[in-house]
Amino acid sequence: MKSLSQEARQGEPAASFTETTVSVTATVPAGEAAAASQAREPATLMLWVVALCIVAVVGTMWSVLGQPWLGLRFGAGDHGRVLIAAVEADGPAAGLTRGTIVIGLAAEGRGMVALEAQDLTPEPDFISDYAELDRFMARQGALSQILAAPRVVLHYLDGGGARQQLSIQPGERPLLDLPIDFWVQFFTGIGGLLISGWVWSIRPRDWPPRFFIVSGVAMVMSAHAAAIYSSRELALDPILFQWLSAANFLGAMGFGAAAIALFLRYPMPLVAPRYLVWLPVAVAISFAADRLRLFDSQNVARYLPTASEMVLIILAVGVQWYATRRDAAARAALNWLGLTISVGAGCYILIIGAPLLVGGEPYMSQGYAFGFFLLIYIGVALGLRRYRLFAIGEWSFRVLFYGGAILLMLLLDAALLYLLHLEPEPSLGLALIFVGFLYLPLRDALWRRTIARRRMAEPELFRAVIEVAFGASAAERGQRWHALLQRLFDPLELAPLGVPPRMAQLRGDGTELHLPPSGDLGGLVLRYPFGGRELFSLQHLGLARQLGLLMQHAEASRSAYERGVAEERRRISRDLHDDVGARLLTGLHKGDIADTRKILREAIVDIRSIAGALAGDRLPLSTVIADLRHETFQRLEGTGIALHWPLGAEMVGAEGAGAEAIMVDYSLYHHFVSAMREIVSNAIRHAGASRLVVRLNADGDLLTAEVSDDGRGLQGGEGGNGLRNLRDRIAAIRGSIAFPPVPQGTMVRIAIPLRPAAA
Amino acid sequence: MNPRPELCFIVEDLAPARASLMAAAEAAFPGIEVRAFEDLAGARAFVAAGLGPQQPALGLIDLGLPDGSGVDLIRLLAAGYPGTMAVVTTIFDDDGHLFEALGAGAQGYLLKDVDLDRLALYLRRIEAGEPPLSPSIARRMLGHFRAAPSAPAGPLPVDGTPEASLTRRETDVLQLIGRGLRVGEAADVLGLTEHTVAGYVKTIYRKLHVSSRAEAALEAARRGLV
Numbered sequence: 001m002k003s004l005s006q007e008a009r010q011g012e013p014a015a016s017f018t019e020t021t022v023s024v025t026a027t028v029p030a031g032e033a034a035a036a037s038q039a040r041e042p043a044t045l046m047l048w049v050v051a052l053c054i055v056a057v058v059g060t061m062w063s064v065l066g067q068p069w070l071g072l073r074f075g076a077g078d079h080g081r082v083l084i085a086a087v088e089a090d091g092p093a094a095g096l097t098r099g100t101i102v103i104g105l106a107a108e109g110r111g112m113v114a115l116e117a118q119d120l121t122p123e124p125d126f127i128s129d130y131a132e133l134d135r136f137m138a139r140q141g142a143l144s145q146i147l148a149a150p151r152v153v154l155h156y157l158d159g160g161g162a163r164q165q166l167s168i169q170p171g172e173r174p175l176l177d178l179p180i181d182f183w184v185q186f187f188t189g190i191g192g193l194l195i196s197g198w199v200w201s202i203r204p205r206d207w208p209p210r211f212f213i214v215s216g217v218a219m220v221m222s223a224h225a226a227a228i229y230s231s232r233e234l235a236l237d238p239i240l241f242q243w244l245s246a247a248n249f250l251g252a253m254g255f256g257a258a259a260i261a262l263f264l265r266y267p268m269p270l271v272a273p274r275y276l277v278w279l280p281v282a283v284a285i286s287f288a289a290d291r292l293r294l295f296d297s298q299n300v301a302r303y304l305p306t307a308s309e310m311v312l313i314i315l316a317v318g319v320q321w322y323a324t325r326r327d328a329a330a331r332a333a334l335n336w337l338g339l340t341i342s343v344g345a346g347c348y349i350l351i352i353g354a355p356l357l358v359g360g361e362p363y364m365s366q367g368y369a370f371g372f373f374l375l376i377y378i379g380v381a382l383g384l385r386r387y388r389l390f391a392i393g394e395w396s397f398r399v400l401f402y403g404g405a406i407l408l409m410l411l412l413d414a415a416l417l418y419l420l421h422l423e424p425e426p427s428l429g430l431a432l433i434f435v436g437f438l439y440l441p442l443r444d445a446l447w448r449r450t451i452a453r454r455r456m457a458e459p460e461l462f463r464a465v466i467e468v469a470f471g472a473s474a475a476e477r478g479q480r481w482h483a484l485l486q487r488l489f490d491p492l493e494l495a496p497l498g499v500p501p502r503m504a505q506l507r508g509d510g511t512e513l514h515l516p517p518s519g520d521l522g523g524l525v526l527r528y529p530f531g532g533r534e535l536f537s538l539q540h541l542g543l544a545r546q547l548g549l550l551m552q553h554a555e556a557s558r559s560a561y562e563r564g565v566a567e568e569r570r571r572i573s574r575d576l577h578d579d580v581g582a583r584l585l586t587g588l589h590k591g592d593i594a595d596t597r598k599i600l601r602e603a604i605v606d607i608r609s610i611a612g613a614l615a616g617d618r619l620p621l622s623t624v625i626a627d628l629r630h631e632t633f634q635r636l637e638g639t640g641i642a643l644h645w646p647l648g649a650e651m652v653g654a655e656g657a658g659a660e661a662i663m664v665d666y667s668l669y670h671h672f673v674s675a676m677r678e679i680v681s682n683a684i685r686h687a688g689a690s691r692l693v694v695r696l697n698a699d700g701d702l703l704t705a706e707v708s709d710d711g712r713g714l715q716g717g718e719g720g721n722g723l724r725n726l727r728d729r730i731a732a733i734r735g736s737i738a739f740p741p742v743p744q745g746t747m748v749r750i751a752i753p754l755r756p757a758a759a
Numbered sequence: 760m761n762p763r764p765e766l767c768f769i770v771e772d773l774a775p776a777r778a779s780l781m782a783a784a785e786a787a788f789p790g791i792e793v794r795a796f797e798d799l800a801g802a803r804a805f806v807a808a809g810l811g812p813q814q815p816a817l818g819l820i821d822l823g824l825p826d827g828s829g830v831d832l833i834r835l836l837a838a839g840y841p842g843t844m845a846v847v848t849t850i851f852d853d854d855g856h857l858f859e860a861l862g863a864g865a866q867g868y869l870l871k872d873v874d875l876d877r878l879a880l881y882l883r884r885i886e887a888g889e890p891p892l893s894p895s896i897a898r899r900m901l902g903h904f905r906a907a908p909s910a911p912a913g914p915l916p917v918d919g920t921p922e923a924s925l926t927r928r929e930t931d932v933l934q935l936i937g938r939g940l941r942v943g944e945a946a947d948v949l950g951l952t953e954h955t956v957a958g959y960v961k962t963i964y965r966k967l968h969v970s971s972r973a974e975a976a977l978e979a980a981r982r983g984l985v
Contacts, residue, residue: 597874604872608851626894626939633941634870638877647940 042201049197060224068147068170076117092171101157107149122230128299143235181367182231188374189223192216195377198400208266215258222251253283256309263316267330268323303353310349340379344372469554474520493527504544510535519555579606621662624669645694671729683709708747764817769795770802771821783878799827813842837864862971889957897937932959
């Protein structure tokens with residue numbers, strides 16, 4: 001339950017819950033609904049993210065490695081001159097030495113273009129004046145045309161200051177030649193996209209992860225564009241250059257806007273999503289202002305909007321800080337996320353943007369400064385678990401591993417293909433071997449170490465289920481059921497299910513287990529098992545189904561037990577009412593105190609037999625007869641009536657014979673004993689007899705009783721009520737009653753079938 | 760056999776029943792001193808203060824009392840007052856109500872729902888060493904001795920095995936009474952005198968008490984209480 005309240009604070013689970021309910025209850029065909037839910041599974045979304053990463057990697061590498069290559073690194077020398085900072089030993093220009101001053105380049109047989117220090121500028125944003133920017137781009141065009149020629153002539157000064165020429169054939173740029181700041185930007189883009197995409201794949205229906213992935217896409221756009229042009233050897237085609245520069249700016253703007261949107265919705269939703277549409281509008285306006293050159297300086301056009309966004313981010317974080325003052329968990333999440341983004345983006349703006357805005361030089365290479373953004377995404381990934389950022393459980397790391405493994409395999413394959421110039425098949429094989437034998441087992445070992453799996457022994461499970469099923473009230477059973485599921489699966493979320501399945505089912509790539517209702521316990525959905533560290537497996541599904549069966553059996557026995565209790569209660573109340581109640585009522589209307597006493601005694605006898613029957617509902621006939629015989633002797637003691645009750649063979653003989661072996665059920669013996677009591681009572685009260693003879697006989701199918709006295713005999717009307725009672729009782733057990741004529745007194749003969757009628 | 764009781768005390772919470780029990784005791788033993796109490800506390804005070812251990816007395820004790828169960832008082836009397844004959848007074852003679860009291864040392868029971876003459880008659884029979892025994896109690900006793908035939912075997916030195924288990928004859932008597940035979944009829948079937956059978960019944964009562972006590976001691980030892 002605690003996880004639910006935590007859930008409510010972070011992200012927007014309320015929205016996602018209603019969406020879930022809608023998608024389930026909406027009258028869409030089952031197939032479509034399944035397809036829709038399929039599309040939302042984290043692993044599938046993660047694959048799309050990985051595909052986007054691959055596109056970014058391939059596009060960037062193709063752009064960088066496709067450029068003509070001289071194998072030189074140029075640097076700025078004194079007096080605006082360009083010199084050679086490094087020479088690639090195996091490169092096309094291996095003959096040159098370091099420190100050589102370069103005058104210019106020419107295509108073979110064409111005029112030379114002199115090199116300027118500004119040609120080496122890694123980032124054209126740094127150029128403030130638009131006219132200067134145009135000139136820079138024009139020179140890039142001229143230089144890139146020269147470089148594209150089959151042979152390039154390099155004009156330089158030798159050690160003695162003499163002008164020399166060297167004709168070079170540009171080659172292909174090797175991967176290892178790419179500078180470190182390229183890789184920083186490259187991995188910042190890929191890392192940002194992968195991490196933000198992963199968060200989005202887990203919670204694609206919540207707004208904050210959506211903003212987060214927008215920031216990741218913007219980041220990869222900005223970082224990779226910058227990586228391509230700032231790592232150029234000398235020049236790029238100006239059209240490509242302009243596009244990349246625009247993409248870099250748009251990416252930076254998009255990142256800022258996404259961060260603002262994020263902090264307007266997370267941890268607390270401050271603004272309705274529809275108002276956030278103004279953010280892309282603002283980005284578009286800034287982008288247009290830059291393209292249309294509405295500002296005097298490019299520095300202002302590019303760094304004023306990003307700096308403004310930075311200020312807005314910090315403001316939004318401040319408002320969130322106020323909004324989360326009563327919510328410690330949300331505050332902790334904000335602190336972490338706000339700190340990483342503010343510090344990461346803030347450092348970049350302070351180091352690169354601020355000096356440019358005030359007319360100075362950046363304090364650091366832009367390529368390296370991009371590393372701050374990678375820190376943001378790594379920080380978020382680290383904070384996910386601790387602060388439950390975006391309400392994401394630890395289990396989702398498995399999705400990241402999954403996406404990471406696929407991406408790593410492809411990258412490794414590409415790297416091996418490139419570096420070793422191997423044929424595709426063996427390279428793929430090596431990558432597979434690496435991932436399969438090193439990475440995956442390593443990951444699985446780590447995984448197993450972090451998860452302490454608790455198993456419940458079967459007897460324990462059985463006892464727990466019985467405890468659930470035999471809870472006193474529905475509320476108690478529900479509580480125990482939840483506790484048992486918590487113990488078995490430790491899910492982060494445990495919620496009632498609107499439309500439960502017939503059998504336990506796995507959903508959402510194993511993040512959810514749907515349980516059917518059981519007895520008066522409703523259907524449940526369990527999300528993110530084992531504290532969110534693991535997915536539901538088929539084993540867990542099997543356990544859940546076994547649990548369901550156990551619950552069914554236990555519920556069945558409980559309801560049988562309850563039916564038995566209710567049945568017993570009905571019997572007691574019916575007998576109390578029919579027997580004791582009727583008798584006491586009769587006693588109430590008797591005038592004679594002696595009669596009343598007798599009736600009260602009979603009522604006590606009735607109570608005795610009703611209470612006595614509680615012990616068991618089936619008794620041996622011999623026991624019933626033994627008690628009746630004893631009771632009859634007791635009743636006649638002191639009345640002056642002698643009882644003659646000869647013992648049937650079955651009463652004295654060996655155990656297991658005759659009546660000993662016959663079992664009779666409650667309604668039979670109750671009515672039989674009551675009838676016999678009534679007959680004896682009548683004899684005591686009305687007959688004026690001195691002798692009573694009882695003869696019982698039980699053969700297999702029929703119990704016959706013959707009671708005769710030597711009293712006055714039946715007189716018309718006498719005991720009419722009692723007689724009717726007697727007939728009713730005997731009729732109730734399908735017996736017959738007769739009053740055969742005798743010379744003196746009365747004889748009653750009853751016959752009761754001992755076998756139930758064939759139904 | 761016990762000497763004729765000179766004192767009878769009655770523990771019964773219902774006033775009319777108390778009165779009729781007092782009348783029955785006086786009718787059964789003319790000249791006897793009768794004391795009556797309505798709860799356990801009063802009876803306990805009397806037993807502690809005014810009853811000698813060897814004094815021949817008769818206690819008629821109800822089970823359901825406002826401040827506890829009469830079984831406790833019966834246990835007390837059986838343990839420390841051999842001169843007193845404890846008799847349970849009850850409405851029902853079914854095993855569920857009586858068995859515990861008989862195990863605790865009651866030497867008979869009296870059905871309260873009978874009239875005065877029969878109350879006095881039953882009392883005299885009990886006093887004469889012919890306690891009543893209903894078929895259901897007889898069956899329950901058989902079950903008890905069958906289930907715990909070797910209760911004394913074990914770490915506890917109980918005073919001789921025969922004290923707590925039944926002889927063949929006693930078992931026969933219980934079986935016959937359990938099947939609804941009266942004492943006289945059982946005597947006929949077994950070829951004994953009625954007096955002998957009545958003596959067996961009395962012995963069975965005593966053995967039930969001994970066996971119950973041994974069982975309780977065994978149970979206590981098992982639970983580490985002694």
